[in-house]
Amino acid sequence: MSDAAIFDADAFRLTPEEAALTARAREFGQAVLAPRAAEWDRDAVFPMQNYRDMHANGLLGVCIPKADGGIGADFRAYCLTAAELGRYCGATALTWNMHVCSTLWTGALSDTLEMDAPTRALHQQRRAAHYARILQDGAIYAQPFSEGGAAAAGGVAFGTTARRVAGGFIINGRKIFASLSGSADTYGVLCTEVHGEAALSRRDTLYLAIPATAAGVSVTGSWDPLGMRGTVSRDLVFKDVFVPEDAALMPPGLYFQAANRWPHMFMTLSPTYMGLAQAAYDFTVKYLRGEYPGMPPVKRRMYPTKQIAVAEMRVMLEQTKALWFQAISDARPDPSKEQVLRAWAAQYTVMENANALAVKAVRTCGGQSMLKSLPLERIYRDSRCGSLMLPWTAELCIDRLGRGTLYETGERDE
Ligand SMILES: Cc1cc2nc3c(=O)[nH]c(=O)nc-3n(C[C@H](O)[C@H](O)[C@H](O)COP(=O)(O)OP(=O)(O)OC[C@H]3O[C@@H](n4cnc5c(N)ncnc54)[C@H](O)[C@@H]3O)c2cc1C
Numbered sequence: 001m002s003d004a005a006i007f008d009a010d011a012f013r014l015t016p017e018e019a020a021l022t023a024r025a026r027e028f029g030q031a032v033l034a035p036r037a038a039e040w041d042r043d044a045v046f047p048m049q050n051y052r053d054m055h056a057n058g059l060l061g062v063c064i065p066k067a068d069g070g071i072g073a074d075f076r077a078y079c080l081t082a083a084e085l086g087r088y089c090g091a092t093a094l095t096w097n098m099h100v101c102s103t104l105w106t107g108a109l110s111d112t113l114e115m116d117a118p119t120r121a122l123h124q125q126r127r128a129a130h131y132a133r134i135l136q137d138g139a140i141y142a143q144p145f146s147e148g149g150a151a152a153a154g155g156v157a158f159g160t161t162a163r164r165v166a167g168g169f170i171i172n173g174r175k176i177f178a179s180l181s182g183s184a185d186t187y188g189v190l191c192t193e194v195h196g197e198a199a200l201s202r203r204d205t206l207y208l209a210i211p212a213t214a215a216g217v218s219v220t221g222s223w224d225p226l227g228m229r230g231t232v233s234r235d236l237v238f239k240d241v242f243v244p245e246d247a248a249l250m251p252p253g254l255y256f257q258a259a260n261r262w263p264h265m266f267m268t269l270s271p272t273y274m275g276l277a278q279a280a281y282d283f284t285v286k287y288l289r290g291e292y293p294g295m296p297p298v299k300r301r302m303y304p305t306k307q308i309a310v311a312e313m314r315v316m317l318e319q320t321k322a323l324w325f326q327a328i329s330d331a332r333p334d335p336s337k338e339q340v341l342r343a344w345a346a347q348y349t350v351m352e353n354a355n356a357l358a359v360k361a362v363r364t365c366g367g368q369s370m371l372k373s374l375p376l377e378r379i380y381r382d383s384r385c386g387s388l389m390l391p392w393t394a395e396l397c398i399d400r401l402g403r404g405t406l407y408e409t410g411e412r413d414e
Contacts, residue, residue: 002026002027002030003026003030003087003282005022005023005026005084006022006080006083006084006087006274006275006278006321007022007080007083007321007325009022012325014080015077017073017077018076018077018080018081021062021071021073021077021080021081022080022081022083022084024057024081025059025081025082025084025085026084026087028053028054028057028059028085029084029085029087029088029089030088032050032053033050033085033088033089033092034088034089034375036049036050036089037088037089037090037091037092037230037375037378038372038375038378040089040091040092040229040230041091041229041230041378041382042229042372043229044223044224044225044229044230044232045230045232046095046180046182046183046230046231046232047089047091047092047095047230048183050089050092051138051140051183052138054096055138058070058071059071059081059096060099060134060135060138060140061103061131061134061135062078062081062100062103063078063100063103063104063107063108064103064107064131064134064135065107065108065111065131068107068127068128068131068132068135069131069132069135070103070107070131070135072108073108074108075104075108075109075264075265075268075328075331076328076329076331078100078104078268078271079267079268079270079271079274079328080271080328081271082096082097082100082268082271082272082275083271083272083274083275083278084275085272085275086271086272086273086274086275086276086279087275087276087278087279087282088275088279089230090227090228090272090273090275090276090378090379090382090383091228091229091230091231091382092230093271093272093275094179094228094231094269094272095142095179095180095230095231097268097269097271097272098141098142098143098179098180099140099141099142099143099180099184100268101143101188101265101268102130102141102143102186102188102209102249103127103130103131103134103141104265104268105207105249105250105255105258105265106123106127106130106249106250107127107131109258109262109265110123110127110250110254110258112262112332112333113254113257113258113261113262113333114257115251115254119251122251123250123251123254126246126248126249127249129246130186130209130249133185133186139185139186140180140183140184140185140186141184141185141186141187141188141209142178142179142180142181142183142184142186142187142188143179143187143188144175144177144178144179144181144187144188144189144236145158145175145189145190145390146175146176146177146178146390147159147160147173147174147175147176148176152390152391153390153391153393153396154202154259154391156200156202157192157199157200157201157202157204157205158173158190158191158192158200158205159173159174159192159200160172160173160174160175160189160190160191160192160238161173161191161192161193161194161200162191162192162193162194162206162208163193163194164193164194165242167244167245168242168243168244168245168246168247169193169206169208169242169243169245169247170240170241170242171189171191171208171210171216171238171240171241171242171243172238172239172240172241173189173191173237173238174235174236174237174238175187175189175235175236175238176235177233177235178219178233178234178235178236179231179232179233180231180232180233181219181232181233181234181235181236182212182219182232182234183232184212185211185212186209186210186211186212187209187210187212187217187236188207188208188209188210188249189207189208189209189210189238190205190206190207190255191205191206191208192204192205192206193205193206193252202256202259203253203256204252204256205255205256205259206248206250206252206255207248207249207250207254207255208243208247208248208249209243209247209248209249210238210241210243210247211243214241214242214243215241215242216238216239216240216241216242217236217237217238217241218236218237218239219234219235219236219237220234220235220236220237221234221235222234225385226381226384226385227378227381227382227383227384227385228381228382228385261333261334262331262332262333263335263340263343264327264328264330264331264332264335264343266347266391266392267327267328267331267343267346267347267392269386269389269392270324270346270347270350270351270386272386273350273351273354273383273386274320274321274324274350274354276354276358276379276382276383276386277317277320277350277353277354277357277358277383278317279375279379280313280354280357280358280360280361280376280379280380280383281313281314281317281357281361283361283365283369283374283375283376283379284309284310284313284360284361284364284365285310287300287365287369287376288300288301288306288310288364288365289301292374294373294374295368295374300365300366306364309360309363309364310364312360313357313360313361313364316353316356316357316360317353317357319349319353320349320350320353320354323342323345323346323349324346324349324350326342326346327339327342327343327345327346327347328346330342330343331343337404340404341401341404341405344392344397344398344400344401344404345397345401347392347394347397348387348394348397348398348401350386351386351387351389351393351394352386352387352394354383354386355380355383355384355386355387357383358376358379358380358383358384359380361376361379361380362376362377362380
């Protein structure tokens with residue numbers, strides 16, 4: 001039987017495009033992603049076959065503008081679609097997010113930012129080449145930003161550097177937790193352009209496309225984590241890697257403008273966990289009704305304790321959905337302070353509640369529900385990862401929310 005939508009199209013007044021796209025993702029997730037999810041998790045391998053199938057289905061081009069041949073989903077349509085995929089395979093949805101952001105940030109998001117006409121024309125020409133590779137060849141893009149220091153939190157400039165040379169740049173640096181490492185065709189790397197001996201500045205952030213096959217690129221370290229095992233987030237090292245000028249996924253200065261004017265761009269890790277929250281709830285309902293496929297039809301729903309637990313889970317899920325839906329609907333350039341505070345509250349809520357719901361699901365369903373033959377224990381482990389992800393970890397959201405609520409811009413204590 002087909003699963004019901006996470007966000008009912010009528011109740012949440014989705015656009016016709018959002019309704020169609022989320023239905024398509026849900027059918028694909030249920031039929032294709034769910035049966036394979038245990039395999040990627042068990043072996044901690046990248047879900048390459050899922051990517052081949054997402055290419056065939058058009059999902060690799062979800063945020064590529066229609067004018068370039070893609071589906072043309074905007075930020076909210078993407079988030080709603082990703083939640084449906086995350087419901088069936090967390091690792092696929094999370095890595096797909098890295099891939100899609102390479103097109104969302106360079107596409108719909110960049111189109112709302114300021115650029116002079118020649119810069120915009122060049123940007124559109126450059127991104128079209130990447131979009132064509134994705135649509136025609138199924139090329140996969142990764143998004144390695146984290147370095148283990150304060151840069152991925154947005155505090156300081158990225159330590160990975162780009163030095164301008166004739167015809168392009170020389171890149172040096174190291175990225176940690178690079179999801180899709182070893183499997184992506186291109187790494188969309190955030191780095192800082194070096195200007196002589198001057199200190200590195202966030203204003204000089206560049207977003208460059210580095211081919212996986214470029215000389216000087218290597219993948220290091222092992223990968224055997226608690227959850228999100230199929231993301232294969234190993235380390236990436238760049239040693240004197242040359243890329244031509246055309247490698248700029250955004251013109252100089254545009255990433256800095258985006259990070260300041262489009263804060264919701266940092267919410268794109270949350271849809272996966274919205275999907276996992278729904279998955280924990282879905283599992284519990286089916287399990288207690290004695291309807292979980294492959295399990296004996298033993299009902300447990302008649303016990304008042306189970307009914308109360310499910311009711312509490314439902315309350316938490318509805319709260320999470322309502323806040324998150326509002327926050328992804330708020331996304332735009334130059335949001336109000338209220339909207340930014342709400343985005344942090346929504347990110348915190350989804351990341352923490354996904355895991356809280358999975359914890360409660362295990363406790364409520366009981367011992368047999370945590371066997372490896374069932375998806376709940378994977379949902380439990382995958383959902384643990386959400387609140388750790390920079391730049392908007394649960395801790396940082398709380399930190400910014402508290403300070404942002406009590407202080408107006410420029411206010412200080414004596
Ligand atoms: C499954 C998975 C996949 C990932 N995939 C990617 C990827 O594809 N690309 C990518 O770039 N990264 C990726 N990451 C990395 C992720 O976004 C974080 O960068 C990483 O988890 C941080 O590691 P840490 O917690 O050890 O960092 P630490 O720097 O040790 O931070 C620990 C905690 O301290 C707090 N903190 C950190 N910096 C500050 C600060 N400046 N001010 C105040 N508090 C701070 C934060 O709450 C943070 O959670 C992935 C992580 C996971 C778990």
